[in-house]
């Protein structure tokens with residue numbers, strides 16, 4: 001008997017699964033473009049190389065074996081031979097997945113053109129619901145060309161905190177594609193979005209101050225808002241995957257790797273005779289550590305620059321990648337914990353314990 005799988009959504013997670021339809025014999029897959037879905041916009045996915053991302057690495061527009069975290073006081077450069085950082089255009093990945101999916105017979109329909117109930121199993125990849133006071137990662141980015149060579153093309157700048165910190169933890173993310181071309185983003189972690197001009201001025205000021213670039217050509221613009229922390233499913237009655245299945249790593253907003261892992265492990269279970277189901281791809285301990293970190297960034301964002309710079313200094317490049325990818329063992333976790341400024345974390349743990357006690361007292365009372 002063939003399993004008729006309907007998937008609400010045609011974004012990263014839905015298409016990444018559809019591209020692997022061949023590995024799901026006995027299943028027919030239909031991607032359903034949801035009512036109210038916005039027009040897709042292109043952006044870059046950054047990720048560290050991993051076995052599960054071999055296809056994506058082939059499509060990368062840029063690859064860096066070195067990456068840096070900078071604060072006003074310190075610059076830390078990390079490197080990895082086997083796990084470089086990559087940047088890939090969303091449109092390149094979705095086109096790749098679409099073509100594989102179509103050749104495996106995946107159907108693409110609009111929500112209005114079919115009945116959701118006709119599918120024996122339905123999954124939802126529409127965005128999860130963020131609580132009102134959710135901490136957000138929000139950014140505006142520009143792909144630019146300069147007239148003179150200014151960028152050091154060997155090194156990706158993951159976080160440069162030498163920018164205005166008045167609106168939350170704020171950093172510049174700069175991926176140099178060559179000495180004259182780069183993606184540069186102004187990124188903030190906070191509960192409120194800033195005016196567009198704030199991010200754009202941050203980019204301008206940064207380029208002027210650190211690269212002496214006053215004029216440049218803009219070849220592409222992107223922006224995004226990624227809710228971080230515990231999010232509710234889009235619809236409680238439909239199981240989700242992708243961001244709607246908990247794939248976004250709460251403290252970093254990275255989801256691309258975790259979506260691919262979530263899908264691969266679901267396929268492995270099907271091939272071992274189980275039903276198609278999607279599990280949260282993160283370890284509970286990572287989720288807990290991230291939630292404490294988010295408490296610090298929400299209430300004491302001024303510690304953010306030191307915190308990330310200390311972490312970068314404490315770990316080798318490979319360990320840094322393992323930590324962010326959820327592959328850290330106890331040794332790496334302990335190195336991270338001991339590198340952190342202690343006071344804000346003690347305050348965060350106290351605040352969380354106090355909030356929990358108040359909530360349970362309220363429930364009991």
Ligand SMILES: Cc1cc2nc3c(=O)[nH]c(=O)nc-3n(C[C@H](O)[C@H](O)[C@H](O)COP(=O)(O)OP(=O)(O)OC[C@H]3O[C@@H](n4cnc5c(N)ncnc54)[C@H](O)[C@@H]3O)c2cc1C
Pocket residue numbers: 008009010011012013014033034035036037038043044045046047125126127222223224225226241242243244253254255256257259
């Ligand atoms: C701009 C941006 C940059 C990112 N960069 C990175 C990165 O560098 N590295 C990384 O690991 N992760 C990154 N992420 C996080 C994550 O990888 C992406 O959000 C990824 O697209 C999540 O895949 P998904 O399939 O769960 O959701 P999506 O790809 O967003 O797909 C959601 C689906 O729901 C539909 N939909 C959206 N809104 C509605 C609505 N209101 N009503 C109905 N349908 C709707 C969409 O049309 C789509 O079909 C980024 C996210 C954003 C937004």
